[in-house]
Amino acid sequence: MFSKILIANRGEIACRVIKTAHQLGIRCVAVYSEADANARHVQMADEAFLLGPAPSKDSYLRADKILAIAKQSGAEAIHPGYGFLSENEDFAKACAEAGVVFIGPPVPAIAAMGSKSAAKEIMSKAGVPLVPGYHGENQDETFLAAEANRIGYPLLLKAAYGGGGKGMKVVWQASEFMEQLHSAKREAINGFGNDKILMERYLTKPRHVEIQVFADNFGNAVYLHERDCSIQRRHQKVIEEAPAPSFSAEQRKAMGEAAVTAAKAIGYAGAGTVEFLFDEDGSFYFMEMNTRLQVEHPVTEMITGQDLVKWQLLVASNQPLPLKQEEIPLDGHAIEVRVYAEDPDNNFLPATGKLTYLRQPDCHRHVRIDTGVVEYDEVSPFYDPMIAKLIVWDENRDRAIARMRHALDEYRIAGVKTNLGFLSALVSHPAFAAAALDTHFIEHHQADLFAPAQSESQQALLLAALYLLLKQQPAPTDRSPWSCGYGWRLNEAPQVRFNLQSGDSTSQVVIQSTATGQRLCVDDYCINARAELSGDTLTATLANAGNSHQFRVRVSHYQPTPLTQTVSVFIAHQRFDFTYQTQVEVAATDESAGSLKAPMNGTVVAVMASAGQQVQAGDTLLVMEAMKMEYAIKAPANGVVNSVFYQAGDLVKDGAELVDFSAETGASA
Known part of the structure; x- marks a missing residue:
C-alpha cells in the first residue's frame, strides 16, 4: 500500500479521499488554487501546495504543476477524484512516464471511453445494446444535419469528450438544429477542449440507471449493483438512489453483466460506472462509461457496506478485489x-x-x-x-x-x-x-x-421582527432608558417599527410592548406574542382570537452591506429572507427600462447582436457562461439593439448591464 498520495482535486471529493487514506495510514498531499487557500481539503491534508490563480485552467488543470508537486512531495500516487484531470488520457500517461501511479484505469481504457463515439463502436462490437444515432468522425454541419434528419427528432446532441451535462442539447425540430449545434460545440470546446459532437435518438420517457463496476489487474471484474439517477436538471443529476426502485433481480443481473462485459472489452481496472438508458418496455441501452469514481458513489457504499475509495487504493497498489461477485451484499x-x-x-x-x-x-x-x-x-x-x-x-x-x-x-x-x-x-x-x-x-x-411555498411567509415576517426586537433589547442588568434602543417612550408603552423587505415587497411591522409580551401589527392585522431568544434559536408563541401557535425556529442574522442587515427565518425546509435597512441610502438614478443585465457572475462567450440591429422577441443577443454552463440573453420584445457593452471573452459581474435595448412601441414579450 502507498505511504503518501496526492489528491489532484478540491472540495468534497478531495475531503472524501483524504478521509479514507488517513484511515489506511496514508499521508495526503493537497493542491489548491488561490481561491481555495483556506479550503477544508487543505486543512485536512498533511501538507498542501499552491497551484496558481483561481481559474481551473491556471490551477487544477495544470497537469505539469501537479506532477512536479507530486515528485517534490514524494507522493507515490495521484488520486484525481472526478472532474478536472480524472479522465484525461494525457495526464494518466504523464503520470506513468513520471513513475507516479495514477489511481484510475489504464491509459488505453481512458482512451477507449474518452470519446463517446469510439466507446459506442467498441460496445457495439462487444454486443452491448446502443441507442440509434451517429457517432462518427465527420463533423461537417451539413452532413450532421442530414444525419439528424435520418435519425429523427427529438434528437440529443452530446459532446463526444464531455460529461456532466455540458455540451448536451435536446433538439426538438429541424429548425432548431444549427443554433443548438453551435451552442453544444461552444460548451464542448470551452469545457473539454474538443468540439466533436455525437447524436442519438432522444428517448422521451427513459430512466437513467447506471452500474458501478470494479476490476483489478488479475482479470477479476464485478458489479456492485445499480443506481437510479433519473431525476435531473440540465442533464445533471439531482437525486440518486440505490438500488433502483422497481428493478427486478433479473434486470439487475442482465444490466450488471452487460456492464462487466463493457469493462472487460477495454481491459479495465479500478472504479468505473457504466451508464444506461432504461426504457419503459424493460430494454436498456449503453450511454457511456465514466472511467472514474462518480459523485453518487456513496449510495453504493451505503447498500454494500464497502468503501469504494479503499477499493481504488487496493487496486492501484496491485492488490486483488476484496470480494467476488456472489459476496457483494445488497442491504x-x-x-x-x-x-x-x-x-x-x-x-x-x-x-x-x-x-x-x-x-x-x-x-x-x-x-x-x-x-x-x-x-x-x-x-x-x-x-x-x-x-x-x-x-x-x-x-x-x-x-x-x-x-x-x-x-x-x-x-x-x-x-x-x-x-x-x-x-x-x-x-x-x-x-x-x-x-x-x-x-x-x-x-x-x-x-x-x-x-410558491409561502404558507408561512406571514408568520416568518412576524418572527423576523420579534428576533430583531429581542436582539436590540438591553441586557437584563441594564435598565437605563438611555441605553434602550428598542422604542422606549416616556409614559408610553415601548414601540418599535421594522420595515422588512422580502423580494420586491416591503412590510412595516409595528411592535408594542404589553404586560404579557408584545403586540405585533402589519397593516390592519394584529397579533399577540411572547418570545425568547437563545443563540440562534427563537421560541415564540403567536396568539389571536383564542388561537395559539408555538414556534421553535432557527434564525440567521448577517450584514451583507454597510447599510443593510438580512434576517433568515427557517421554518421546516423553507427559508424566508428579510432585509432590514439600518441607514438611509441615497437613491440611485433609474436605469433604462430597456437594459438587459447579467443574471450572475460569468464570462461572455458569444455576441450575436450589434448596435442598430433590429431583433425579434426571443432572439439570442448574447451568450454567457458561468460554472461551465451557457445562458442565452434573449430579446424581451421586438425592437432595436442600441448598444452591446461587452465582447466575447469579457468577464461580467452579476447585475452588469450587457445590452441597451429599445422595444418597439406597443411591443411585448
Missing part, C-alpha cells in the same frame, strides 16, 4: 441529494456568495454528509457550486425517503440561494414516493415543484 436502500448554491426558481442559475450560516443534520449510521465547505466559506464563480452531498440509508425505500425529508428539514444555509427547498419538494412528491421516475420528472411535475 436496504440509500438516497443521495446534491445540495447546490443555485436558484431553482430562476432556471437553476448558479449562486455565489458567503455561507454566512451553515447548520447540518447530525450524522450517524442513517445520515451521511460529504462536503468540502464550512461556515463562512465562499461559493465562488470558478467551480461547480455544489455545497454538499446529503446521503441517507434505511431498511427500505419508504423509510429512506422519510429519513431524507427529516434531514432536509434540519439542513439550514443562509448567505446564498440554495436548492434545499426544491429538494424537499422533490422527495415529498407523491410521484417520487410511487417511484414513477424518468429523466423528465422535474418537467412533468413543474407546477407542483415550483409552486
Whole structure:
C-alpha cells in the first residue's frame, strides 16, 4: 500500500479521499488554487501546495504543476477524484512516464471511453445494446444535419469528450438544429477542449440507471449493483438512489453483466460506472462509461457496506478485489441529494456568495454528509457550486425517503440561494414516493415543484421582527432608558417599527410592548406574542382570537452591506429572507427600462447582436457562461439593439448591464 498520495482535486471529493487514506495510514498531499487557500481539503491534508490563480485552467488543470508537486512531495500516487484531470488520457500517461501511479484505469481504457463515439463502436462490437444515432468522425454541419434528419427528432446532441451535462442539447425540430449545434460545440470546446459532437435518438420517457463496476489487474471484474439517477436538471443529476426502485433481480443481473462485459472489452481496472438508458418496455441501452469514481458513489457504499475509495487504493497498489461477485451484499436502500448554491426558481442559475450560516443534520449510521465547505466559506464563480452531498440509508425505500425529508428539514444555509427547498419538494412528491421516475420528472411535475411555498411567509415576517426586537433589547442588568434602543417612550408603552423587505415587497411591522409580551401589527392585522431568544434559536408563541401557535425556529442574522442587515427565518425546509435597512441610502438614478443585465457572475462567450440591429422577441443577443454552463440573453420584445457593452471573452459581474435595448412601441414579450 502507498505511504503518501496526492489528491489532484478540491472540495468534497478531495475531503472524501483524504478521509479514507488517513484511515489506511496514508499521508495526503493537497493542491489548491488561490481561491481555495483556506479550503477544508487543505486543512485536512498533511501538507498542501499552491497551484496558481483561481481559474481551473491556471490551477487544477495544470497537469505539469501537479506532477512536479507530486515528485517534490514524494507522493507515490495521484488520486484525481472526478472532474478536472480524472479522465484525461494525457495526464494518466504523464503520470506513468513520471513513475507516479495514477489511481484510475489504464491509459488505453481512458482512451477507449474518452470519446463517446469510439466507446459506442467498441460496445457495439462487444454486443452491448446502443441507442440509434451517429457517432462518427465527420463533423461537417451539413452532413450532421442530414444525419439528424435520418435519425429523427427529438434528437440529443452530446459532446463526444464531455460529461456532466455540458455540451448536451435536446433538439426538438429541424429548425432548431444549427443554433443548438453551435451552442453544444461552444460548451464542448470551452469545457473539454474538443468540439466533436455525437447524436442519438432522444428517448422521451427513459430512466437513467447506471452500474458501478470494479476490476483489478488479475482479470477479476464485478458489479456492485445499480443506481437510479433519473431525476435531473440540465442533464445533471439531482437525486440518486440505490438500488433502483422497481428493478427486478433479473434486470439487475442482465444490466450488471452487460456492464462487466463493457469493462472487460477495454481491459479495465479500478472504479468505473457504466451508464444506461432504461426504457419503459424493460430494454436498456449503453450511454457511456465514466472511467472514474462518480459523485453518487456513496449510495453504493451505503447498500454494500464497502468503501469504494479503499477499493481504488487496493487496486492501484496491485492488490486483488476484496470480494467476488456472489459476496457483494445488497442491504436496504440509500438516497443521495446534491445540495447546490443555485436558484431553482430562476432556471437553476448558479449562486455565489458567503455561507454566512451553515447548520447540518447530525450524522450517524442513517445520515451521511460529504462536503468540502464550512461556515463562512465562499461559493465562488470558478467551480461547480455544489455545497454538499446529503446521503441517507434505511431498511427500505419508504423509510429512506422519510429519513431524507427529516434531514432536509434540519439542513439550514443562509448567505446564498440554495436548492434545499426544491429538494424537499422533490422527495415529498407523491410521484417520487410511487417511484414513477424518468429523466423528465422535474418537467412533468413543474407546477407542483415550483409552486410558491409561502404558507408561512406571514408568520416568518412576524418572527423576523420579534428576533430583531429581542436582539436590540438591553441586557437584563441594564435598565437605563438611555441605553434602550428598542422604542422606549416616556409614559408610553415601548414601540418599535421594522420595515422588512422580502423580494420586491416591503412590510412595516409595528411592535408594542404589553404586560404579557408584545403586540405585533402589519397593516390592519394584529397579533399577540411572547418570545425568547437563545443563540440562534427563537421560541415564540403567536396568539389571536383564542388561537395559539408555538414556534421553535432557527434564525440567521448577517450584514451583507454597510447599510443593510438580512434576517433568515427557517421554518421546516423553507427559508424566508428579510432585509432590514439600518441607514438611509441615497437613491440611485433609474436605469433604462430597456437594459438587459447579467443574471450572475460569468464570462461572455458569444455576441450575436450589434448596435442598430433590429431583433425579434426571443432572439439570442448574447451568450454567457458561468460554472461551465451557457445562458442565452434573449430579446424581451421586438425592437432595436442600441448598444452591446461587452465582447466575447469579457468577464461580467452579476447585475452588469450587457445590452441597451429599445422595444418597439406597443411591443411585448
